Amino acid sequence: MSTAVVLFTSDLRLHDHPPLRAALKACDRVVPLFVRDDGIKAAGVRSPNRDAFLADCLADLDTGLRARGGRLVIRSGGVVDQVCAVAREADADELHMAAGVTAYAHAREARLRSALEREGRRVYVHDAVITALAPGAVVPSGSDHFAVFTPYFRRWSQEELRGTLAAPRAVPVPEDVRSEAVPSRKDVKGVSEGLAAGGEREGRRRLSAWLRHGIVRYDETHDDLAGDATSRLSPHLHFGTVSAAETVHGARRAGGPGAEAFVRQVCWRDFHHQVLAARPAAATDDYRDRHDRWRSEDEAGDEIEAWKGGHTGYPVIDAAMRQLRHEGWMHNRGRLLTASFLTKTLYVDWRVGAAHFLEFLVDGDVANNQLNWQWVAGTGTDTRPNRVLNPVRQGRRHDPDGAYVRRWVPELAGLEGAAVHEPWKLQDRERARFDYPEPLVDLDHGLARFKEARGAG
Numbered sequence: 001m002s003t004a005v006v007l008f009t010s011d012l013r014l015h016d017h018p019p020l021r022a023a024l025k026a027c028d029r030v031v032p033l034f035v036r037d038d039g040i041k042a043a044g045v046r047s048p049n050r051d052a053f054l055a056d057c058l059a060d061l062d063t064g065l066r067a068r069g070g071r072l073v074i075r076s077g078g079v080v081d082q083v084c085a086v087a088r089e090a091d092a093d094e095l096h097m098a099a100g101v102t103a104y105a106h107a108r109e110a111r112l113r114s115a116l117e118r119e120g121r122r123v124y125v126h127d128a129v130i131t132a133l134a135p136g137a138v139v140p141s142g143s144d145h146f147a148v149f150t151p152y153f154r155r156w157s158q159e160e161l162r163g164t165l166a167a168p169r170a171v172p173v174p175e176d177v178r179s180e181a182v183p184s185r186k187d188v189k190g191v192s193e194g195l196a197a198g199g200e201r202e203g204r205r206r207l208s209a210w211l212r213h214g215i216v217r218y219d220e221t222h223d224d225l226a227g228d229a230t231s232r233l234s235p236h237l238h239f240g241t242v243s244a245a246e247t248v249h250g251a252r253r254a255g256g257p258g259a260e261a262f263v264r265q266v267c268w269r270d271f272h273h274q275v276l277a278a279r280p281a282a283a284t285d286d287y288r289d290r291h292d293r294w295r296s297e298d299e300a301g302d303e304i305e306a307w308k309g310g311h312t313g314y315p316v317i318d319a320a321m322r323q324l325r326h327e328g329w330m331h332n333r334g335r336l337l338t339a340s341f342l343t344k345t346l347y348v349d350w351r352v353g354a355a356h357f358l359e360f361l362v363d364g365d366v367a368n369n370q371l372n373w374q375w376v377a378g379t380g381t382d383t384r385p386n387r388v389l390n391p392v393r394q395g396r397r398h399d400p401d402g403a404y405v406r407r408w409v410p411e412l413a414g415l416e417g418a419a420v421h422e423p424w425k426l427q428d429r430e431r432a433r434f435d436y437p438e439p440l441v442d443l444d445h446g447l448a449r450f451k452e453a454r455g456a457g
Contacts, residue, residue: 001029003029003174004026004027004031004093004094004096005023005031005086005090005092005094005095006095007019007033007034007035007079007095008032009097009100009105010098010130011098012200013240015204016165016166018098022124024168027094029172030070030171030173031092032065032072032073033073034073034075035077035079037077038079039078040104043104045364047359048188049192049195051183052185052188052198053198053328055185056198058183059183060199061199061200071179072182073177075180076180083112083116084116087116088119089176089178094122095112096126097123097126099127099130101131101135102283103283109125128162131269131273131274132244132270133159135270135273135276135278136274136277146271146275147275149268149381152271152274153267153271156271161245161248164245191328192325192327192360195327196235196328198362200241202241203242204241206232206242207233207247211254214229214231215231215254216256218258218259218261219257219260222261222262223397225320225331225333226404230331234363238363238364244266244270272372273367276371282374283366288379289379290379290385294347295347295348297348300347303441304348310408312439313437314392316398316405318409319399319404321338322409325360326408328361329363335357335372336376340376340388343373344376344389345443346441347449347453350377350379354373386451391421392422396418399421402420405420411436414433423436
């Protein structure tokens with residue numbers, strides 16, 4: 001009997017899974033494999049929140065496979081060593097896996113191909129599994145990637161995405177391939193208290209509910225901090241428990257301005273993946289060097305810690321940072337505001353903020369986290385690199401009644417209405433009622449410092 005190994009990475013689902021369907025078509029049996037890769041651990045990008053969500057995803061994937069007569073095989077160690085060992089145990093003819101975009105993913109694919117082909121086994125790497133459109137599927141004349149979003153979105157929108165695939169009815173798996181136990185969330189320490197549940201069933205439930213009800217007014221409500229009117233699908237897209245292509249197809253079927261605005265956001269995800277695929281160094285280096293002279297962590301250490309803890313004295317910033325710690329997730333508008341505050345008002349290197357976000361974000365991945373940070377810092381693809389978001393004006397605009405602030409900054413719960421965004425303006429006696437810090441920095445001073453350092457005039 002012919003056998004294929006299917007290596008799951010950031011595609012932890014059975015629905016719309018091209019590598020799995022290709023393997024089942026080509027071979028009699030498959031080994032669905034997930035490797036708890038030492039290389040990922042050594043890179044320092046693992047976090048308790050993502051480990052807990054991953055445990056949910058693996059348990060759900062195993063459940064789905066068992067319902068189809070199979071099971072998930074889990075191994076720990078070096079990914080090449082473990083895949084080769086499983087291939088030998090199963091006498092597998094071929095490997096199927098999704099293409100990645102990071103430098104590590106590219107190296108992993110090359111090492112797997114070299115090792116397996118030396119043993120006479122074929123390797124198939126499938127595009128458009130993790131993203132809706134494969135990185136490099138559309139490129140501008142004279143370049144290997146789009147550096148500006150709008151022309152990319154225009155071309156991306158004209159492309160026909162691949163069709164979606166149903167989940168297989170049966171997944172026959174060899175019995176004699178050993179597996180470790182499926183991990184459990186309860187075994188992970190340091191998880192954010194409000195972390196959402198993971199897994200394909202939960203992802204598909206959220207996607208279905210979003211397409212039925214939430215997407216209709218997305219164009220009007222996506223920046224409403226208190227309304228919490230975003231899809232919250234980002235962790236599921238990151239772990240691949242929902243398919244980006246299926247998500248876009250579903251949104252387009254729903255139609256309307258809300259769906260159009262939502263599809264644009266999914267396209268942003270593809271945009272960042274195609275940037276990183278072409279420029280892997282952007283994970284750590286400025287995509288566009290602005291010759292910044294960032295304040296050092298020694299110089300700005302106390303301010304960085306205040307920012308991390310949600311004690312900057314700017315309520316909307318503190319609310320967002322506290323949401324991050326509690327949920328392992330943050331509203332997109334909050335991400336923009338907190339990143340602008342750190343990089344431009346405090347003038348601290350974007351890499352400091354990106355690392356902190358990766359410590360907590362359940363949806364934190366290298367492409368979207370690092371390149372969104374660079375976009376806000378002005379070292380990335382933003383065509384207005386020196387824009388600075390004012391937290392008071394932004395708070396009043398996107399949390400006009402102050403409900404988001406009062407939810408996450410209970411010290412200010414007794415302060416009604418939009419006044420919650422500027423507690424320092426209260427009269428002394430009233431101000432003394434609130435145990436909340438004074439602003440960490442004057443906004444005008446921070447803006448002037450940034451402009452001088454950036455040479456923005």
